Amino acid sequence: MKPYLRDRIPETLAELPDATAYEAGYLVTKNAGWRSSRPVIHQETCRGCLKCYLYCPEGVIFQDGGKVKIDYDFCKGCGICRKICRFGAIEMEEEK
Amino acid sequence: MGINVKTLCKDEFFYGHKACAGCGGSLAVRIALKVLGERSFAVLPAGCMSAVGFNFPQLCFGNNAVISTFAGTASMLTGIEAGLRAQGIRDFQAVGFAGDGGTADIGLQALSGAIDRNDDILYICYDNEAYMNTGIQKSSLTPFGARTTTTPAGKNIRGNLRPKKNMFEIVAAHGIPYAATASIGDLNDFMEKVEKASRIKGTKYIHVIAPCPTGWGIAPDETVEVAKEALDCGLWYLAEYEEGSGMTLNYRPGTFASVEHYLKRQGRFRHLTGDDIDIINHSRDVKWKLIEKNLGE
């Protein structure tokens, strides 16, 4: 199961867990704000080799029609994907 | 067999975590869980991976996962495995992810006990070579010369005075069914080892080097290439131990790449002198003699 963003942050006592256990994969905040530059995948150059998908520490690169795309909600802009791509298909762009 | 990027599970089980950008430890945890799948029960002691994965209500594991005491990774794995088995649950993997401090220092006794009982668990040590979560203190897996907050580099003492503990050899010396070293610089090798370990009954141990940009003084986009460079210059090595057949070496560089280049690109080693680097080169050669001896060569 892939953890995903929920629309509710548990707030009231009734919503808080009684014990120390809680639902797996419960996300309430994004990581996009950490990024100072964003990786951009040039779809024409991408060969779909999946190396960037494998080496992304966040797991935010996903397969899409033989190529790859990025979930920018959780990409931190580390740039590992840009360095690992042998085809130069990924460029980092300054976040404004 | 034949696990690779194409056959790897497409689901993500470690997502939205708060590790620093480019964190090698989080990459190791992510990939291991993709290999093991959703029927893994993960145990994480105090350390970066539990700190960044469990910030209620931001819970970043998609599988069952629990925080253990700092020393108790292996004993909690033992309990989880026995508990699930007692409930009649089959086809699962109890897997631990502990740091170098949590493994080679405080958690060593619990790990040794689990290996002695041959409990059916997989223990993965992600080694970032210091106590990172509490602000970069030296562990027994911090290499010689590294600057940490407890081994500062000054005029008289230039960083850590002690060599890195031979943790893989210590585990192998128990006569464990399976042990391996790995690196986030070679994920194909790491995936294969995790997959192989998951098919073996009894205790399994994988020691994966996982550079930490924050503690090593490297840029976030350098973690993977620095991990690779450690292999190429011979300061880390890829090996396996199997009960019965002994040690195998998975990668041997033709000639070693420059140790100095590897060291000097990292903030934690920048203070080292030529003499210090000679010492490190020498200890690398001694270590490789030991590796070859263990191979029976």
Ligand SMILES: Cc1ncc(C[n+]2csc(CCOP(=O)(O)OP(=O)(O)O)c2C)c(N)n1
């Ligand atoms: C018994 C005990 N002592 C000390 C601590 C404080 N502590 C929490 S995380 C940590 C560092 C863990 O280092 P390591 O195992 O290498 O993992 P890393 O943080 O580097 O990922 C320490 C000392 C604790 N939680 N419990």
Ligand code: SF4
């Ligand atoms: S590494 Fe490059 S070519 Fe390969 S999938 Fe990623 S962007 Fe495409």
Ligand code: SF4
């Ligand atoms: S920049 Fe880092 S986090 Fe973002 S997609 Fe690339 S590797 Fe993943």
Ligand code: SF4
């Ligand atoms: S301090 Fe190091 S190990 Fe801890 S989350 Fe940051 S990069 Fe990862």
Ligand SMILES: [Mg+2]
């Ligand atoms: Mg550590």
